[in-house]
Amino acid sequence: MDTRLNTDGDLVGDVTTGETHKGALRDLMLAPESFRDGEQDDIAYWVESDHNGVEQGQSGGLFFGVSHLHAGTVGDEFIFTRGHYHEARDTGEYYWGLAGDGLLLLHFDDGNEKLLPIGPGIVRYIPGNVAHRLINIGDDTLSVGAVWQAVSGHDYRGALVFKSHVMKTGEGYRVINK
Numbered sequence: 001m002d003t004r005l006n007t008d009g010d011l012v013g014d015v016t017t018g019e020t021h022k023g024a025l026r027d028l029m030l031a032p033e034s035f036r037d038g039e040q041d042d043i044a045y046w047v048e049s050d051h052n053g054v055e056q057g058q059s060g061g062l063f064f065g066v067s068h069l070h071a072g073t074v075g076d077e078f079i080f081t082r083g084h085y086h087e088a089r090d091t092g093e094y095y096w097g098l099a100g101d102g103l104l105l106l107h108f109d110d111g112n113e114k115l116l117p118i119g120p121g122i123v124r125y126i127p128g129n130v131a132h133r134l135i136n137i138g139d140d141t142l143s144v145g146a147v148w149q150a151v152s153g154h155d156y157r158g159a160l161v162f163k164s165h166v167m168k169t170g171e172g173y174r175v176i177n178k
């Protein structure tokens, strides 16, 4: 069966889906005590990856996936993906917006962070050695396509480095650095 990327951002066909629950974000949030009872079992985001036969770590191989991040907050903080460095730290990745309204948070080795808008039509290149995380600041699911190398891997120590927390306000959002 052919793999298709639908206009709403859904990847269908011979696709593998991985889910991440809100509980995995708990210790990364500004106010983990804001979690409601049972909320840690809710799905925060899921990633659909094209099943192309390439093995993790295979030299020269590429992966193609779409991350779908639910809308909402925990307390006042907008939901995000865990974020990571690549295990092969100097490998880059492409992201492009398919649906929804989000921010791409980048953490550089000098400690600086950048928040860049991501949404339909926006293409972002994430250079190597940069930790990256998606944040959904909209009212609908944020869907973002990605292509990364099979040798890249995920190093979740990257999830601990982020200082920027994006908080919902009446007008939109504000960023707290901690």
Ligand SMILES: O=P(O)(O)OC[C@H]1O[C@](O)(CO)[C@@H](O)[C@@H]1O
Binding pocket: 020, 047, 065, 066, 067, 081, 082, 083, 084, 133, 145, 146, 148, 154
């Ligand atoms: O690995 P995280 O930080 O949970 O993010 C979700 C996904 O986003 C991607 O960068 C692109 O889909 C994948 O590599 C990753 O599995």
